[in-house]
Amino acid sequence: MYQVKAVITENKFLGAGYHLLNLLVAEIPEAAKPGQFVQVRVTTEGNEPLLSRPISIYRYDAASSSLALVFKVVGKGTDLLAKRNPGEIIELLGPLGNGFAIPETAKRVALIAGGVGMPPLYCLAEKLIRKGSKTEFNLFYGARTKSDLLELSAWERLKVKIFPMTDDGSYGKAGLVTESFQKEHEQTPFDFVVACGPQPMLKAVQQIALATNIPGQLSMEAHMACGVGACLGCVCKTKSGYQRVCVEGPVFEISEVLWE
Amino acid sequence: MYQVKAVITENKFLGAGYHLLNLLVAEIPEAAKPGQFVQVRVTTEGNEPLLSRPISIYRYDAASSSLALVFKVVGKGTDLLAKRNPGEIIELLGPLGNGFAIPETAKRVALIAGGVGMPPLYCLAEKLIRKGSKTEFNLFYGARTKSDLLELSAWERLKVKIFPMTDDGSYGKAGLVTESFQKEHEQTPFDFVVACGPQPMLKAVQQIALATNIPGQLSMEAHMACGVGACLGCVCKTKSGYQRVCVEGPVFEISEVLWE
Amino acid sequence: MSPSLAVELADLKLKNPILPASGTYGYGREFLPFIKPDLWGAVITKGVALVPWTGNPPPRIAETPSGMLNAIGLQNPGVEHFITEALPFLREYQVPVVVNIVGRTIAEYAAVAERLSEHPEVSGFELNISCPNVKEGGIAFGTDPQVAAAVTGEVRKVTKLPLIVKLSPNVTDVTVIAQAVEAAGADCLSLINTLQGMAIDIKKRRPILANQIGGLSGPAVKPVALRMVWQVYQKVKLPLIGMGGIISASDALEFIMAGASAVAIGTGLFRDPSLPEKVIAGIERFLVEEKIANLSEIRGIAQG
């Protein structure tokens, strides 16, 4: 866990409010694991915004000291971040959280991404595939519309089978990502599922997994202050009581998570 | 009085924390008078700093819609302003305040500038000289050290007689600007004096003017909120009670000003 | 059909719920280059006393994180000057005029209200009970429920006009004061006035304000203001005017959802004189987007 300055090497507009931020940064790429995140201070000027913003690690490479994040502009913090230019410096805390843990025995894994929940799943798939994992990854990727489906070409390069879904049918099938996951799962069952996205999607995935008795992991979101486990601000409800998303999470066993 | 957006055409570092800001802006240059000021919103991002910053008008030209300010970085507002780049937009309120009023009968005028009090005096001299005024202007310009004496070449182009003074003697004479004013005034009396600068300097100028019975004007500073006379936050003490620096000032008759 | 921003506040009918916070808009004339007084639902004036008040020595203003301190000391030219100078100016604009009243004794409050009740241009009063109370023992009128009720009751006796009482946030339980002034005859409550605060100049080693202590306003106080509006809404039947740190339509809507019938903009005016216009337009846009026909549909909705 490091507090480091990062140089922005690229801040690429991916369309529809999404940005890919490429950073040159020490320490964090060496320590990172898929599923972890960083706390980003979006500006060095003034008090605002006061708190750092948690963003998942999308890609990292220790050899080149590079770290990539994908984020969506949804409020003032991400808006400021979108305006930062190459050459500018931002401050990061990370890597934070526990990261994913896929059992080595998993043969056929469903990755279920809703909107901006995609980046940590890419990170996971890329690292495992590059390490020579024999696991078969299937990506169920849902978004509102075509322009919300990001970095599909990167996924294609991984040769992961992609099931794109859009609410409006502008790309892939129309409908919810969980429907296409369920259908595929019924035909050829998965033995592990990993999901990251909005809460209703996570709930639906949990239901399917519990009903069909397969293990898996959910990556959760919460409003955060410290990011390191001290403030107890980011808890989510689990079978073991309130757990900190920034330390015990963001990744939780699928059967552990309860909802408020 | 206008609320307008201005494009930064140049933000020139003058050395030692000073900046010359050239702006392209409608309305204000047409309405401006020497001695007036603008309220500058130094940033469009977030709440901070909350209040606008009052800065005197240094130069203006209606034909080219141009406005120039000279400012010194002393805190977070001026620091942010110093970082703004050409092409960026800032918001201004102005022109504000009353401006100078030199009697037409004044033959020999002393302009007394302390530090960053110089800009409005330049504005005054330039406008009158360009209008063909026959008045003889003498600039007494005091600062801590050489690099705090700004835009001397602009003054030289006006053919104003300059008496530069620095605390450390690094340029012109060593000592207080009021000393050199007093000496010159004793030799060849002035019939009007205009001063802008730190309070101790203004007090000393007032004393000399009152003692030698010459009229004049002081340009005052105060912490401001609204800049338009509504909040009563910017008052200074005068013979007619508390007066608003942003409306009844910033320029006050030299005999009117009292001190707390 | 476009949504309606009209609201009723005691007996006042306002075309929109956006008002200037007392003391930040003078008597309306100063902002004229940017704001025509009839832009507002009603004008709330700077405090008016029975006689002229000098105010505090400068510096009267200090900036703080997302806020500002002021210690104007209620400088004002007195009620007679207000009648001859401010009222004729405001009359032209046909906008409801609520006169904010300050006093050093209960009798002074009542005297100002009585004097102004004769004037048809005056639509109502707002009592600023956060002034230090000299006669009644040096406590601020607004922090003791009995004293707050007494001021309200005495002014109530001399006027039939809508009577708004402005609450101080510097109290342990704002709902106690709110209930006391409701019982004493207030028609409406406005809140919050400023929070007492201080800033120190570490180079000079003394408070920035000549008065040492000042009133904190601006976005910094918004969470406190919202909480108090939300709490008071549960305890009184009176309509509320919410204020404290509004600098956007979204801020204004927060206050309305907490329970405010109208909202006031103070410090926000200083950074952007076009803010009231933007807030009105922004609220209208929100109502359209969210398919809300009028503000009563969302008033107090965040109470759950």
Added chain:
Amino acid sequence: MSPSLAVELADLKLKNPILPASGTYGYGREFLPFIKPDLWGAVITKGVALVPWTGNPPPRIAETPSGMLNAIGLQNPGVEHFITEALPFLREYQVPVVVNIVGRTIAEYAAVAERLSEHPEVSGFELNISCPNVKEGGIAFGTDPQVAAAVTGEVRKVTKLPLIVKLSPNVTDVTVIAQAVEAAGADCLSLINTLQGMAIDIKKRRPILANQIGGLSGPAVKPVALRMVWQVYQKVKLPLIGMGGIISASDALEFIMAGASAVAIGTGLFRDPSLPEKVIAGIERFLVEEKIANLSEIRGIAQG
């Protein structure tokens, strides 16, 4: 000669006046990658209760202008867990440990203090009297001077260790509470705890926090905190720990000039774990530049 940052606080000798604000630094372990506990003058722990507390449902946090709201609900694993897990960890660092105590009844406060007084690693207590008080009638302990004095007095009976009482800012007159707990045997006062506030999500039309109301902290509250330290300094003889919105050495110096003997950093840690280091270095630099040999030269100097 380099200036001294050492201060004495009741019987505690601190090598510097910078402390973590309770609840923002856990029990010290979480920030270990960035902060060694002995960086601080003393460690103030997260609140410890007699039994584990679950805390409030999420969302527990909302950002506000230059501030944040929290409604953690004092989640904590209880005093026994604290003794077995936290104390052995802190022991290693040889830093004074001040345990912040929370309770639902006066007896609970006293029981925690009694239990911990046996432990030599514990250097003192800070009583958080801003918890809602269940047994004694539903008011917060910290807003009623009698109740505040009663808590203080009962804990005083069971421990000889330095006793710090933490004051709530949600009161009409903080000096009244301060004097009451001074009389009841407190050795030191810390202030301020958070100001009650609220934020509303206008899309969801309800408060952001599940608990609806939360505690406001961060730079936004600094003016209120400074004013209270300044006022309390005039009315009590006890040393004060000032806090509320410190994010720079200059902020810390403002508190010291207002009268604080030491200061605590809370919310500021969240945006920058290296802040305490910077504040310590910044204070040192200021003392050198201004030729001040030790902090007592400037403590309370802004009182005039």
